[in-house]
Amino acid sequence: MRVERLYRYPVKGLTAEALEEVMLTPGETIPHDRRFALAQGDAPFDEAAPRFLPKQNFACMMKNAKVVLVRAAFDPRTETLSLAAEGHAPLAAPTGTPEGRAALGEWLIRFLGDEARYGTHSDGTPRPPRFTEVPGHAFTDQVRKGVSLLNLASLAALETAIGRRLDPLRFRANIYLSGLPAWAENDWVGQELLLGGARLSVFKRTVRCPATQVNLETGERDADVPRLLREHFGHTDLGVHATVLEGGRVAVGDALEPAVGADE
Known part of the structure; x- marks a missing residue:
């Protein structure tokens, strides 16, 4: 499993900013993510x-x-x-x-x-x-601070099912991953992962809302993603949320793997 893309979203709802690498801190978001x-x-x-x-x-x-x-x-x-x-x-x-x-x-x-x-x-x-802005506060969609991960194979499975491409940035994830089967990430809840030099704990699947209906080029709602997910896959989830347990550097190209012995 490999990190393909890294993003932060400094202003809630506004433009994604691509990153080559980040330093993660325990209990925090990617620096400047949803800061404003x-x-x-x-x-x-x-x-x-x-x-x-x-x-x-x-x-x-x-x-x-x-x-x-x-x-x-x-x-x-x-x-x-x-x-x-x-x-x-x-x-x-x-x-x-x-x-x-x-x-x-x-x-x-x-x-x-x-x-x-x-x-x-x-x-x-x-x-x-x-x-x-409030120093130390992040305007995230979750009560817990953390990072969001999206499996590009799951997105590809949705695209195949509906017969059209969807801009991955509709889903506003921080970390986009390749190299694992579609929907494998749904089994990560409760598990720990090693990502680059950091250690994460996955705490929930990402339930998709009407934000994902929006075409980023036109500003129009042109695909009812939550409905399409439920229609084709029986749920409205795409991606997962994780907290940072141990900080460290994460870069495009880094590996992601289960943390051995996390449950021991």
Whole structure:
């Protein structure tokens, strides 16, 4: 089994960024993965007491298909995020200042248009969506921090069944794997894996949601992936989630194998 692709997604719902290698840390995500999000104005997210919230509280593919048309790039050296989309003036702004985050939020609100949801402050004034981050918090789709893995053979099996290609990035995994049979990963739950220099523990299968319906080129919902998975395979799972038990370097081309003696 081999790592074919590595990705991080600095802003929840926005552009994937390809990586050649990463350093994993116990109990954490890939560095900068889901570090930022646009919290909708009616979301009960509190930066002073951050906690997991379902993805619909943020701008995301599941609720806002057109976010795939935003081209986002994050430079961790300068802490700068660049945003661009057709019909909108591009923006590059620092993520580490209130002014920069406000500018990024305003840009995304303009892009979302009527999909930007407003709430109400305690004084009755409108509460707009806001671009946010909280040190140490990740806007993941799981309560546990970790990494997501996708078996490319399972994706190929789905493509064969439905008679069309699907961009692997519809599935927003961190680690894409080759060299194992289709659906073999479904048996990994509860097992430990060695990946490059790291050790992982698989804790659940990835249940696919309407986010995977979205065509990344057009922003249209053109394939009901959850329905197709259930129709052809009797479940809606594609991929698995794992926590990092022991950190280490992981690179494209690295091997993945079961951890010998993990259950002893």
